[in-house]
Amino acid sequence: MRDFKSVMTENGKGKFYLFTELCKGCGLCIEKCPKHTIGWSERVGIYGAPTVEPGHGEEDCIACKTCQTVCPDCAIMIEKIK
Amino acid sequence: MRDFKSVMTENGKGKFYLFTELCKGCGLCIEKCPKHTIGWSERVGIYGAPTVEPGHGEEDCIACKTCQTVCPDCAIMIEKIK
């Protein structure tokens, strides 16, 4: 089974895993985050476009997983911080 | 314009014209006549099958034109007898 590289960012209630080999930088997640915490990262993704990370807004992640749900590429995984 | 041969039978309120070159002997008219006056004639039609004529039932033609209306071949024409 294939492995994927990920970058984990802790922010608020969630561990935000971003899989750079999966993220195409479409930005759909950014628009859907209820807390407006997702923004562009310095890291580039599979197509050379920037990937995303949390921590860009005024509020923190609440681990609602909306971003994970809407990402067409399964490039985000949220782990609730208990 | 082409002419057609017809046979006219007076029966009740109608002059019943039957066009032998048009009638295929399907019998649809027989079934629809409200007075059950139509029946098979001795004359054969275009396909060699018997044609129809009024005067076969207990009642006479009332010139309702139902037979004319349902004939798929325009083989019947009813003229009201005034």
Added chain:
Amino acid sequence: MAVEFNNVAPAMPACWRKETKTHKFCPGCGHGIVLKALGEAIDELGIQDKVIFSVDIGCCLLAIDFFNCDTVQTHHGRTNAVCAGVKRATPDKIVIAYMGDGGGYAIGSQHLVNCAARNEKITSILVNNTNYGMTGGQMAPTTLPGQKTETSPYGRSVEQQGEPTHGPEMVAAMAGQGAYVARGTVAKPKQLKNYLKKALQAQLNGSGFSFVEALSTCPTNWATNAQKTWAFLENEMQAEYPVGEFKVPEEGGQTK
């Protein structure tokens, strides 16, 4: 008391082409009644010189020289497409597509559905005889449950072959504003003529797609005598297929 005449004219619609009568349909075939109703509608609207008539492959092909109207035979199922092409090129013509249930609901259903969706300003007339007549009586989309045909010799099974296709209902679900959709029957020729007239009127008004299904008879392939022919049409078919109007344009040309 039978008198013979040579010069009495039969009560044919004026636009029927006398030279080609008796027509080629089988004895008792409902096509003749539909085409009489259509002929009367054309006469009453006075549009004979504007009509371009187009027949599908199916029994309708026997109507290639039926009217004194320019007529085109197309391929099986393609008549709506050809007519859409004609109308788009010459919008001032009255374009009539004439087809069977196989042509309209099976092989040509993409054209019917999309003509409806695009609201092509043509009049499409479909003769529903519950089977494929021209090819000798196979099952059609319209074959009734339990009905025996050459390819449903043990009767149409709803489980295996589905419910009969209700065409006008489908077309009405697809067609836009201004469309006219109805189902008539050759058992009621006057009503049928009225539906056809309204359909043609919708085209004359340019309001939208017009579609009339005509329930019809096929004694040859049903193997019925006159009595059973009417019975099958009026009892069994009309029970499955409600006669009536499904979509009518408003006065202004919009569909209610």
Added chain:
Amino acid sequence: MAVEFNNVAPAMPACWRKETKTHKFCPGCGHGIVLKALGEAIDELGIQDKVIFSVDIGCCLLAIDFFNCDTVQTHHGRTNAVCAGVKRATPDKIVIAYMGDGGGYAIGSQHLVNCAARNEKITSILVNNTNYGMTGGQMAPTTLPGQKTETSPYGRSVEQQGEPTHGPEMVAAMAGQGAYVARGTVAKPKQLKNYLKKALQAQLNGSGFSFVEALSTCPTNWATNAQKTWAFLENEMQAEYPVGEFKVPEEGGQTK
């Protein structure tokens, strides 16, 4: 505080084929969301080993190796037909047809309509992105009124090109007892997953044809950024195309 990992598994459906990810759809394309919902539905029903997946020509062809399920690419518009053929030969398989709006409502509409009419026991999923994606953004049957595409450069004109096709409504009008018909949207992935699950369940029950249209995004051909992408989907598309269920089989397998 970013930590890198090599061994954390992404939250992918179990039946997604990891080796072929990232998949080939464009950035922001809704196909990924639909296929995630489908993958989850397959996982939850535990049917991965029974599924035969079949993709149309259109952007869907990019899903040829998407799942760890046997997959067949067909021709443009022909996927429902191929799937009907598969299912008739092996009724114990779960057969899924996956297509775009052009494939389903235009070139393949005769297959869709007649699969519905015959109540073929397959699941047909149609991704509505309001255009022909694979060929570069031409008008589709689903293009919205006024919407600009490569072949409606001045905006779709309802007068010329008709109203957008409402597929599930048409399919619901055609399909018989036991069919399942719904429209979901990638803006509501969970609801979409539920619809897909119910559709597959209908197939598992053998109750009838199941059809789900998914409203989806196409930022490449819409030329939209993320914000406008969502806006077009959630405002304009959802206004034209109501999301919901159109036909649901009853407990016993009959359609309410």
Added chain:
Amino acid sequence: MSDLKRIMLAGEGGQGVQSVAAILSEASYKTGKQVMYIPNFGVEQRGGVSVAFMQISSEAIGSPKFDNADLIVALSDRAVSRVKMYVNPNTIYVYDANISEEARTHLPKADEVAKIVEIPAHEIANTELHVRVFNVIIMGAVLGLTDMVSIDVIKEALEHKFAKKFEANPALRDMNYTALEKGMSLVR
């Protein structure tokens, strides 16, 4: 050459030439002959001339259709026109007396064929027997002019085909047999 016989029957839709051909060809197949029977068919189910082409031989049979018929039976005006191109000097030509004067002008001259026979099959059926056995008379005529199969074999075939009807109504059997023999006698 061989003993190949090429037979052509032509009539109106209702005259039953195809059932005559079907019974004759099936029967002679059963006697061990090589037989080929092909109906003429077209787009119209009704309304066209109905033509049956038959070939019987002890050798393998070539093309299903042929240009020159050894025996032609024409039963209507339109049939007379339709068979014209198949007539040749060896043809035995049979036609029903019921055809029109117009049609008679299209008949081959006596010296253009081997033999030409008029049979009043139509009349006999309508007056002496019954319309329904018209085609059985024709069958008899064909039998009378060819040695394709014995009359007993045909009787058996009829017996087989109409088993139930004959049982219900034995007079029907008699009528059929009479028609058959009548047909044979007409051409003798």
Added chain:
Amino acid sequence: MSDLKRIMLAGEGGQGVQSVAAILSEASYKTGKQVMYIPNFGVEQRGGVSVAFMQISSEAIGSPKFDNADLIVALSDRAVSRVKMYVNPNTIYVYDANISEEARTHLPKADEVAKIVEIPAHEIANTELHVRVFNVIIMGAVLGLTDMVSIDVIKEALEHKFAKKFEANPALRDMNYTALEKGMSLVR
């Protein structure tokens, strides 16, 4: 033979090789040359390697594609693989320094081509100038290695294409010109 030049540009979808080729080929067409430009295209709109084939000559041009390129520009790992079969001893080979170690093993050896040049276009664009002018640097490099058209013609073309943008933001014009010249200098 003739003065025919065959140029191949290959990169990732976002790297803009098609617009480089379009501007260059249109510009040299305008100077009276015979020009042929054909993009590589496939079923995928995104995600494939993007390749542009260009030919410039004073004579009529043959087939739109060719087997041997006179100038190859490869801008990504996948591009390096994709262009391999077009390399020949006369090729001038340019690649971006940004490619991986893996990809470097697929580069032609110095003695297999006429010339091989590494250019840090990616880096320069990202650090000195702007990602968006990456392809203008490449355009400059192509100009520097061919005499297909003068730099002024290209400037004019850019002027024409970005008229509004340059007007709104004259700094943009400068950046583009700088990128172009930078590109030329990289290959000198």
Added chain:
Amino acid sequence: MATKPIEKDTNVFVTGNEVVAWAALAADAKIMYGYPITPQNEIMHYWTRLAPKHDRNFLQTEDELSAGFTTCGGVLTGTRAFTATAGPGTVLMQEPLTMAEMMRIPIVVVVQQRGGPSTATVIYSQQEVTMCCYGGNGEGFRVVYSTSGHQDLYDYTIKAFNTAWKYSVPTIVLGDGYQAKMREAVTMYDPASRGIVMEETKPYVGAPGKPGVDRDPSFFKNTYNTEEELLDVVNDLKDHYDSFKDEITEYEEAFTDDAEIIVVGHGVVSRACKEAVKNLRKDGYKVGYFRPITLRPFPGKQLAAAVAGKQNILVVESALGQMKRFITEDLYGLTVPITGYFKPGKGVSSDELVDKVKSMMK
């Protein structure tokens, strides 16, 4: 389970369409997909009557595109499946046939030719030859058996299934309206009684096991991204086709040795040719007969050998030289003159061929 539809040899006098239905049953075809068209309808009529008694299936589709594609679908599951069509239906069938060529799907299609172009007649022709062999946007990777009568229809319908499944190639049984509608004698048999083993069918999709776990999933595609990929694919298809083509090429010849003229015809026309040649021989004419049975692959080598040094090749077709094009393709380089006798859409009789040959030999 149902017993074998045909246990012991049965001699019957039936139509060709009935023969095809029985042959498909005997060949253990499990399902027929089809759309009505004259003159193939009765194949479906018989099949629908017989199928339930022998546990077989039938699906009447909405058109021939669907008939072809459903057949592809059925076959992909490893089910022996077939369809039948004619004329404009064969035109539409080209789309699924190209998919079958590309993906090596062993569909069997029975084509009962009728007149063309367009709707034309429902009767007869040999005008679907080019289309059956090379129709669609490809290179004709199909097998086409041209039958000449009922025994052929029986034998080659059975054989078609085996060729298709053995070599993974779409296979066409080419008949015509005459054969479809005529009645003649035929011997039906259980293939096993002739030592014919039906090739095992293999599932392309839906094999046992969980894909990705127990086995790799199977992905069947027909789309490629680059020219280079496609060139390889088409060359592979060609190599594959070439690898079996000699093995399956079939033809029949008679009286060729000392002949001056060789009469070449296929399908039902070959019967007129053979009869004419026999009759001419009786009259002392040195005439030979050659009949390609496979039209694709075409028995070009064998024909070349048969015509070497002859005075003329008389090519007879109920078409405007569609087979002749295959002959000149394979015989190019020879100088034996070729004479065409072409009756597009119309039958050919032995009598007219006798006349023709006599006029050539005068």
Added chain:
Amino acid sequence: MATKPIEKDTNVFVTGNEVVAWAALAADAKIMYGYPITPQNEIMHYWTRLAPKHDRNFLQTEDELSAGFTTCGGVLTGTRAFTATAGPGTVLMQEPLTMAEMMRIPIVVVVQQRGGPSTATVIYSQQEVTMCCYGGNGEGFRVVYSTSGHQDLYDYTIKAFNTAWKYSVPTIVLGDGYQAKMREAVTMYDPASRGIVMEETKPYVGAPGKPGVDRDPSFFKNTYNTEEELLDVVNDLKDHYDSFKDEITEYEEAFTDDAEIIVVGHGVVSRACKEAVKNLRKDGYKVGYFRPITLRPFPGKQLAAAVAGKQNILVVESALGQMKRFITEDLYGLTVPITGYFKPGKGVSSDELVDKVKSMMK
């Protein structure tokens, strides 16, 4: 009314698809019917942008069957109409093309070939040659112009309309994905400026007057009842085709006189052939070049004259010998050896042909 879309000569650097759209405008085509398929899409893209400005129409249909049949419908009214397609679309287009052949409907179809069989590639091939010339259930009563570049696309698109309407024959402009997508220079002109008079179109249906009163109604059919009728119809079609075929046959040749090898290629491949021949000539090789422009009718006589007495004919195609079949058909009887150089679905470069010829002349 709109002015002429092109008044005076205009030199532009554009894609082939754009060229076709402009040519159809210049030819005064009134309506395009079409369904999207790569690589012809941009014809529609340009047409839909230009059409309203010049009072022209467009209908996007539901598939290629409809595109073909709507085009037939439009043409029947006497309207200059066309469609464009490729690959699997061309397969479907065979059905309407057979109707057009039978009923002599002058539709114009632009085909931008792509790889086959099946969906294959969207890029390029010459694999639609057999299908364009002889597809469907008929005898190929069509005219096919094979273009080699933008000037051809412009010239022959205009000419196609005139051929179609002058001879009442469906006419195909055969391009390919390369030509569709590449950019090169082309001179667009008003046909009148070149002395080209656009043939008058005539209405097949809908002419003035009340049918049956002022004039006879017109009945256009494609179905016949008997074999004999059909034979006459097809023979008429053939006679009609033969009556104009010499007149419209086109080809190009160069360096053939003293050549030892003649390189034959059509379409865009002919450019590689020509370039290769030119380069070989510079190196002193005696090589000639022949390019059929009409593939149907095929310039067989002219090719036969060009190759007489040569050492070899090198046939080059991006297909598996589809054109070669036409060559052997027309050249049968000659003994000049034919060598095939076939790259199905893949482009051919002049360099490889130079190598090939050199290896043959060693």
